[in-house]
Amino acid sequence: MSQLPVADNQVVRAHAKVLIRQHRAPLVRMLSLYALAAVMSLIPAWIIGKITNLAAKHQLTSSSISLYVTGLFVSSLAFAGLSFLARRRSYILGEAVFAQLREEFLASVLALPLVEVERAGTGDLLSRTTNDIEALSRTVRFAMPEWLVAIVQAVLTLAAMVLVSPLASVASLVSLPFLYFSTRYYLHYATPGYRRERMSYASMSGSVSETAEGARTIDAHRLGDRQAARIEGNIRESFYSEMYTLLMRLVWFPIVESAFTLAIATTLAWSGWLALHHDITLGAATTVTLYVVQINDPIDRIVSWLDELQIGQTSLARLVGVSVVRDDRPTVGVEPTNETIVMRDVRYAYRAGHDVLNGVSLTVRPGERLAIVGPSGAGKSTIGRLLAGIDAPRSGSVTVGDVALSSMPLAMLRRHVALVTQEHHIFIGSVRDNLSLARPDASDEEIERSLDAVDALEWVQALPQGLFTELGTTGHQVTPAQAQQLALARLVLSDPHTLVLDEATALLDPRAARHLERSLGAVLEGRTVIAIAHRLHTAHDADRVCVVIDGAVAELGTHDELVARDGEYASLWRSWRNERPEAS
Numbered sequence: 001m002s003q004l005p006v007a008d009n010q011v012v013r014a015h016a017k018v019l020i021r022q023h024r025a026p027l028v029r030m031l032s033l034y035a036l037a038a039v040m041s042l043i044p045a046w047i048i049g050k051i052t053n054l055a056a057k058h059q060l061t062s063s064s065i066s067l068y069v070t071g072l073f074v075s076s077l078a079f080a081g082l083s084f085l086a087r088r089r090s091y092i093l094g095e096a097v098f099a100q101l102r103e104e105f106l107a108s109v110l111a112l113p114l115v116e117v118e119r120a121g122t123g124d125l126l127s128r129t130t131n132d133i134e135a136l137s138r139t140v141r142f143a144m145p146e147w148l149v150a151i152v153q154a155v156l157t158l159a160a161m162v163l164v165s166p167l168a169s170v171a172s173l174v175s176l177p178f179l180y181f182s183t184r185y186y187l188h189y190a191t192p193g194y195r196r197e198r199m200s201y202a203s204m205s206g207s208v209s210e211t212a213e214g215a216r217t218i219d220a221h222r223l224g225d226r227q228a229a230r231i232e233g234n235i236r237e238s239f240y241s242e243m244y245t246l247l248m249r250l251v252w253f254p255i256v257e258s259a260f261t262l263a264i265a266t267t268l269a270w271s272g273w274l275a276l277h278h279d280i281t282l283g284a285a286t287t288v289t290l291y292v293v294q295i296n297d298p299i300d301r302i303v304s305w306l307d308e309l310q311i312g313q314t315s316l317a318r319l320v321g322v323s324v325v326r327d328d329r330p331t332v333g334v335e336p337t338n339e340t341i342v343m344r345d346v347r348y349a350y351r352a353g354h355d356v357l358n359g360v361s362l363t364v365r366p367g368e369r370l371a372i373v374g375p376s377g378a379g380k381s382t383i384g385r386l387l388a389g390i391d392a393p394r395s396g397s398v399t400v401g402d403v404a405l406s407s408m409p410l411a412m413l414r415r416h417v418a419l420v421t422q423e424h425h426i427f428i429g430s431v432r433d434n435l436s437l438a439r440p441d442a443s444d445e446e447i448e449r450s451l452d453a454v455d456a457l458e459w460v461q462a463l464p465q466g467l468f469t470e471l472g473t474t475g476h477q478v479t480p481a482q483a484q485q486l487a488l489a490r491l492v493l494s495d496p497h498t499l500v501l502d503e504a505t506a507l508l509d510p511r512a513a514r515h516l517e518r519s520l521g522a523v524l525e526g527r528t529v530i531a532i533a534h535r536l537h538t539a540h541d542a543d544r545v546c547v548v549i550d551g552a553v554a555e556l557g558t559h560d561e562l563v564a565r566d567g568e569y570a571s572l573w574r575s576w577r578n579e580r581p582e583a584s
């Protein structure tokens, strides 16, 4: 199963740049506050240097000590206050940026073409909406601010060192080659490792959720062992990819730690030597060494947050990747002038080179009941999806009023034709929310009328808060038949002139099905109906019957005409009637 795309580094960088531009002012304010705090944190080492100089010259008096101690006290207090303000700002900024990213991602997910979602499976999307969003939240809320702050602190500490004594500071550079080359090596090898790690999580959650969803089928076909082996394979892949990144950290972290210790030892020895030879004062040697000790902390943070930033970058690439998928529908389109649906020489393939429709031509007259029948796998459901505008044909055309269905914006398409299947979904929200999805501007009266039309108003009004009762996993639980009724009421609200029914009531228990067929009957009233008929009595009652064999229309006519012709339909009808003598 192919996964959704992952954005490349260039796209991710461009995205990050736009984000920075959008939040430039608060970012600059936050960094300025951190810079002020960092300056405050540099004062103690400088004061200690001054005290050391005075002590070395035996000039330390109680008034100078009081002055310096007051300075230490004030700078510490200012550091604490400024850090508090800066941190507060950085958390607010982090939340704002994260909220924006989450909303953009949600908008991209909702705009994903259905075909892409089906192709990629739910696992990949699920993993992006959970694991990747969570990883990105850690990056944007904590890693990014901490990292920026650490950079500000490191740069300012370095500047302070150079200001105090450029000569003594040189020694600290000894750690640079170690830091630079080990970090480059780490980034080069760890980035693909983190990407592989994320993809393995997606495959794992995909396998687990698909196994859970299809548990009955898996049981029925005794595929349990195969699924277990697949999940085990996914776990193994996750394990090895985690081991790989762990190994990377295991090599890199000790090198970084040793580089710090080396820098402190070298600076102490070098500045001590300079002080002994009177090239610098003892105070300057003390201050520079203290700064090297102090700079370890921000550099350590820069380095350790890099890890989290890598994960965040990978997650961002996966989230931005969703927005890279091109919308397969325009936002504006030509409004059809009539309600006739026409398929002209339609060919369609799920896999390149394997056409499942081989030149289907069919005209559906407004207001008629057309049944599509044929053996299993003949292509009936595929024709249904094309007639409902879900997929576009590979060649040929499917039009309503001479406008191609696949070129119509979704909102316009749904006013013309809708597909009704046995799948129904209750969204978390009130009954009203569940219905107004079909038409956000619908009034309470219109919603009640649509419920009444499908015979559902009575039970909805009997709910604790009527229309405003919360449904879904955390709210009131409705039965499958009630959920199907809500789906039908949605159809009444969106009011398409044509409905494509694919096994709309097939999976329900017979009592509910009879009740539902009444509701469905009310919805079908006055509309064109194309019924994918798996039970032939639907065909018997239809105005015309279209027999599909091997992806092509084999016969087309009324039930009586086709029975009289004694062809494919007549034999299908005879065998169906013989299986059910009561149907004749």
Ligand code: ATP
Residues within 6 Å of the ligand: 350, 351, 356, 374, 375, 376, 377, 378, 379, 380, 381, 382, 383
């Ligand atoms: P049934 O009555 O069993 O539902 P059908 O007549 O509706 O069958 P379709 O579901 O349209 O037939 O399938 C037509 C052909 O396309 C079949 O060979 C099927 O295996 C194939 N097919 C259907 N869906 C997909 C898919 N998502 N990917 C690949 N092939 C598919």
